[in-house]
Amino acid sequence: MKYDVIVVGGRIGGSVSSLFASENDVDVLMIEKNSEIGIPVQCAEATSELTFKTLGIEPSNRYVCSEIYGVKVHSPEGDHFQMKPSDNEMGYILDRKVFDKSLAIESAKAGTDIMLKTTVKDLLIKEGKVSGVVAKHLGKTTEIEADMVIAADGVGSNIARMAGINTLYGVKDIGSCVQYKMVGIDVDPNYMHFYFGREVAPGGYVWMFPSENGVTNVGVGIRNSDKTAHHFLTKFLSNFNGTPIEMNIGGVPLSGPVEKTYTGGLLVVGDAAGHVDPLTGGGIHLATSCAKIAGEIAAEAIKMGDTSADFLKRYEEGWKREIGSTVKNSLKYRKVLDKLNDKELNALIRFLKGRDLDSITSRSLLGLVKESPSLVRHLRSIL
Ligand SMILES: Cc1cc2nc3c(=O)[nH]c(=O)nc-3n(C[C@H](O)[C@H](O)[C@H](O)COP(=O)(O)OP(=O)(O)OC[C@H]3O[C@@H](n4cnc5c(N)ncnc54)[C@H](O)[C@@H]3O)c2cc1C
Known part of the structure; x- marks a missing residue:
């Protein structure tokens, strides 16, 4: 042959x-x-x-x-900002x-x-x-x-x-993921939802992607944690009343x-x-x-x-x-995100609320200096 x-x-x-x-x-x-x-x-x-x-x-x-x-991006304190495609x-x-x-x-x-x-x-x-x-x-x-x-x-x-x-790949470069397809998740169906925070998903995020048929993909990707992805997903889902109909797991290469x-x-x-x-x-x-x-x-x-x-x-x-x-750009942004603690993430998401991402300049970050000088330093490195 x-x-x-x-x-x-x-x-x-x-x-x-x-x-x-x-x-x-x-x-x-x-x-x-x-x-x-x-x-x-x-x-x-x-x-x-x-x-x-x-x-x-x-x-x-x-x-x-x-x-x-x-897209709605949720902060550890429960606030969010949203973007249109x-x-x-x-x-x-x-x-x-x-x-x-x-x-x-x-x-x-x-x-x-x-x-x-x-x-x-x-x-x-x-x-x-x-x-x-x-x-x-x-x-x-x-x-x-x-x-x-x-x-x-x-x-x-x-x-x-x-x-x-x-x-x-090393453990820092690979996302460990687990996801359920779930019925009965009460979430705004027009948006993809991303949840960030060290307690929610260290090195990654929780996602909720709803479909018109009433099924929502709910999953988490984490990196470099001594707890499993399943641990974080179970914890997150304890706030929801959904029924899983399918589960999938996998690794994602995240260092380019x-x-x-x-x-x-x-x-x-x-x-x-x-x-x-x-x-x-x-x-x-x-x-x-x-x-x-x-x-x-x-x-x-x-x-x-x-x-x-x-x-x-x-x-x-x-x-x-x-x-x-x-x-290249995504890797740069991810490395900055990796450095942010929950306080800085909260401040960032409050700052982004209602703003057009393209309008953010080094100067516009001045408003954040008082609240979180370290956050401003991190953000300036990518502007
Ligand atoms: C939980 C999770 C959620 C994700 N969510 C998204 C998302 O929402 N959006 C997005 O864009 N990406 C997402 N991704 C990433 C996306 O799924 C992958 O990037 C994409 O599937 C890559 O496709 P691929 O064909 O390169 O590899 P794979 O999908 O991994 O396919 C590899 C194929 O090769 C076959 N194979 C392997 N070894 C052999 C062999 N020796 N002989 C014969 N066959 C073999 C396997 O059976 C498999 O079918 C997610 C990944 C995971 C793990």
């Missing part, structure tokens, strides 16, 4: 890479270890209009559970089981072959270049050759590591992309590459953008007959142009 491109992982990173490679007329095999694409969900399912724009599609009722008109940032809560599957369906229609319940155990490497995979399907191990492989196997990518790329996202015969995309916004933990749009570039570059490499690291580095140059500054 031989393919031009093998993609390991069948969620967003995998399906979008496969789709754009197949649309550019190369033979693609996508391999997914689970028996169904999109399951289990490990996501709070919020994304923006940009995801659909990148894919060149209109959001569909099949997988959009609700449109979100704004700007252009291109209309928010959506998706049904990822359906969304991920619909991406795989489009990819299959474009020509991608898909193997389910198949785990890639190893890489074939010839003359220092990745040249296929060793895959196990229902107890049988097979070697499948390919001119190149795309690793879309999620956070901590084993596949990229097999090719010599360090994809491991891994050191290198290509080598001879291999590209790394999505969570596997650390393509996640370090401030919000959102990876759907970034994985989509980078996977589109990966699929296109893979097809170009096959057509040029050049899958060397030297050729494939244009993938990294491409995604850096597309998402590099967003990730």
Whole structure:
């Protein structure tokens, strides 16, 4: 068996890479270890209009559970400020089981072959270049050759590591998350809600993302704590009267992309590459953008007959142009947020109330100096 491109992982990173490679007329095999694409969900399912724009599609009722008109950010003392989405940032809560599957369906229609319940155990490497995979399907191990492989196997990518790329994160750099889908949560359905505070979610936040069908995604992401994410979620939920119908857990890489996202015969995309916004933990749009570039570059490499690291580095140059500054800025903001104690968070959220974020200048922070000089120092470092 031989393919031009093998993609390991069948969620967003995998399906979008496969789709754009197949649309550019190369033979693609996508391999997914689970028996169904999109399951289990490990996501709070919020994304923006940009995801659909990148894919060149209109959001569909099949997988959009609700449109979100704004964001409410809650402080430890119970105050909040709210924002409306700007252009291109209309928010959506998706049904990822359906969304991920619909991406795989489009990819299959474009020509991608898909193997389910198949785990890639190893890489074939010839003359220092990745040249296929060793895959196990229902107890049988097979070697499948390919001119190149795309690793879309999620956070901590084993596949990229097999090719010599360090994809491991320390506890300070990974968000530990747990979420319930819940019925009966009484919350303003037009907004996504974020709750901050050292006691609420150290190193992260609690989210509540409501859908029109009466189901709300309620979860927490934390970093570097001696207590579990589940501990903080249980504590938060003790103030609500909801019933869980689904639970999901997962880790999110929050320190930006891994050191290198290509080598001879291999590209790394999505969570596997650390393509996640370090401030919000959102990876759907970034994985989509980078996977589109990966699929296109893979097809170009096959057509040029050049899958060397030297050729494939244009993938990294491409995604850096597309998402590099967003990730860099978010990491800067997150590092400032990490430094704020609850008192400073309270002061910040009171200050932001009713203000347009774009209008905040170093001068406008003067009003905060009396209340919290340390907060002003932190904020000035990012203005
Ligand atoms: C709790 C939680 C909430 C989140 N909420 C949001 C949110 O609201 N909005 C947002 O934008 N992002 C969110 N994210 C992040 C988002 O889910 C990810 O960024 C996104 O799913 C990344 O997609 P991916 O395809 O790169 O990787 P993954 O979704 O991790 O997919 C990797 C796939 O590879 C398969 N695989 C792994 N190893 C192998 C192997 N050896 N062989 C074959 N298959 C393999 C896995 O089974 C899996 O299907 C959240 C993450 C978590 C954990």
